[in-house]
Amino acid sequence: MSTPFKKAGRLPAALAAVLAAAAAGAGAFAPPAAAQAPVPSDVSLHLDNPHVPGAPPRAASLDVAFDEDPTGVLLMRLEVDAPDATVYFGAGTGCETPDNQPSIECEHPDPGPANTFAFTVAAATGTEPGDYDYTLTILLDGTEIHTESGVVEVAEERADGVFRDFTHEYLSFTGVEPGSVVEASPRILQNSALPDHIAALGVFFGGPVGPGLSLDGVGVTAPWDNCTPDIVMPSGGWYCFFTDIEDLPGTVLGFSEPIRYQVDGDAPGPMLACGCSYDLFGISQEVFDRDFGGVWWDPASTNLLGIGAAANQEDPVPGDEPTRGAVDIETTANPYDLYTGGADLRGRVVEVTVPVGNDGPAAALNRALGEEEPAYQLRGRLPEGAELVSLDSDGVDQWTCADSGELDALHEAAGDGTGLDRFDFVCSFWALEPDEEREFTFTVDLDGATGEPGALEVAALYRGVDGLDLDGDPSNDTAALTVDDRALPNTGTSTITVVAVAAGALALGIVLFVLTRRRREPAAAAGDADATGTADGGEGTSNPAS
Incomplete structure (x- = not known):
């Protein structure tokens, strides 16, 4: 027979067994330890030091290798300890560079065992020679996996097989007709004098460019056999090379034929259609072979651009950077006409589609302010009390919309260029051809709308000569957003879809049901008035059963 004392004596052993089993079970079901981010097997940063102030940007790259496929977004961040507007970078694919700041950030959304980030690096005119410390940080899915430091070298000159001791003439052309x-x-x-190792002269002719991208409006052509398009930088430019050269120190050089710049037939104006550049340099045979593949043309061809002593030996007047030439081309007056349409909003949650177009005659060209900053905006102020549900066109058909946290700064930046007292959304687009129209769709909740109207406006951020707005008719740049016609009539047309169709149909069914019931009940009461009371709804009494 078991006594309470015997049972109590067994408890410690039983409890120990239970705890041991629980511990074993916990071990069996414990989650695995968090996987550590893989460390790169090799990291190689190539900055092509040293850099000469004012010289063209030089190609740079970062190679990151792994033993196995990494998972997540691979990001590199390179920051240089230098004053703003000194050392600067040019953005490559997947890269961003803050304006005038010595840093660059690039990401690869789907990295593999071998990854390369390509970009450019340069030192601006006036940068003091010296070594500028940098910090390179590499992250995988937000986790830091590598960091290192080094220097960006800035020197007065570099003996790397390139000679740049030339002064370039500044050229300006005004009153240029579109299409000419x-x-x-x-x-x-x-x-x-040319150094002994210089084997060829080269010249680069560039088209209009913005920060990190080419711009529309003018195209440069070099249709000679010893010229080749630039396939590295987004300028639409050309390289031409000369191997039959004379060393002519103190001589003003010129080309055997003029360089042709074709202005778009629908280019707006007056505007600086081409703030283009050109650059003459000498290179060694090693650099010529390595970077350009050496001579690819037939030296006996009759279709070659030549270089030699110019007929006019007066010293050329340079622009802001003597080591690089500039060609400015200003067009004559030729406006475009942006417009947008408004809408009358009806319902509770509505999807609104409005037109945004260009009535010409000029094109609203791609004159972007930056790699991710299109030059045109559609801005919206919703009717009072309405709430924005979604910007359905964001990311569709050139549309890019700003985050809500950026709206106050964008409104402040617009200054006198906007007629809206606030921005509820701002969406940008790159360009519009003459007579082109595209749609913009957004969804609004009108549940709290008071009836006070809102408005839309379309605007160009870049300007023509002397700050001129190239939109020739600002009267159709704005349009009203009204609620149930409780405001001035709209300009333009729109398409409105009631999103809560099912809810509206249900509500309508309930109303019809109630109305039907109300119509039927008085008729039934009239036929039985003595039994239930007065048919007009007055207080009645029930008769007892006989």
Whole structure:
């Protein structure tokens, strides 16, 4: 027979067994330890030091290798300890560079065992020679997996097989009609003798460019056999090379034929359609072979651009950077006409589609302010009390919409250029051809709308000569957003879809049911008035059963 004392004596052993089993079970079902982010097997940063102030940007790259496929977004961040507007970077694919700041950030959304980030690096004119410390940080899915430091070297010159001691002429062309061709004959002063290792002269002719991208409006052409398109930088430019050269220090050089700049037939104006550049340099045979593949043309061809002493030996007048030439082309007056349409909003939650277009005659060209900053905006102020549900066109058909946290800053930046007292949304687009129209769709909740109207406006952020707005008719740049016609009539047309169709149909069914009941009940009461009371709804009494 078991006594309470015997049972009590067994408890410690039983409890120990239970705890041991629980511990074993916990071990069996414990989650695995968090996987550590893989460490790169090799990291190689190539900055092509040193950099000469004012010289063109040089190609740079970062190679990151792993033993196995990494998972997540691979990001590199390179920050240089230098004053703003000194050392700067050019954005490559997947890269962003803050304006005038010595840093760059690039990401690869789907990395593999071998990954390369390509970009450019340069030192601006006026940068003090010296070593500038940098910090390189590499992250995988937000986890830091590598960091290192080094220096960006800035020097007065570099002995790397490239010679740049030339002074370039500044050329300006005004009153240029859209569709015409500008023929430029720039002159360049060779300041000193060519070093012995220089085997060829090269010249680069660039088209209009913005920060990190090419711009529309003008195209440069170099249809000679010893010229080739630039396939690295987004300028639409050309390289031409000369191997039959003379060393002519102190001589002003010129080209055998003018360089042709074709202005778009629908280019707006007056505007600086081409703030273009050109750059003459000498290179060694090693650099020529390595970077350009050496001579690819037939030296006996009759279709070659040549270089030699210019007929006019007066010293060329340079622009802001003597080591690089500039060709400015200003167009004559030729406005475009942006417009937008409004809408009358009806319902509770509505999807609204409005038109945004260009009535011409000029094109609203791609003149972006940055790699991710289109030049045109559609801005919206909703009717009072209405709430924005979604910007359905965001990411569709050129549309890019700002985050809500950016709206106050965008409104402040617009200044006198907006007629709206606030922005409830701002969405940008890149360009509009003459007579082109695209749609913009957004969804609004009108549950709290008071009836006070809102408005839309379309605007161009870039300006023509002397700050001129190139939109020739601002009267159709704005349109009203009214609620149930409780405001001035709209301009333009729109499409409105009631999103809560099912809810509206249900509500309508309930109303019809109630109305039907109300119509039937008085008729039934009239036929039985003595039994239930007065038919007009007055207080009645019930008769007892007989």
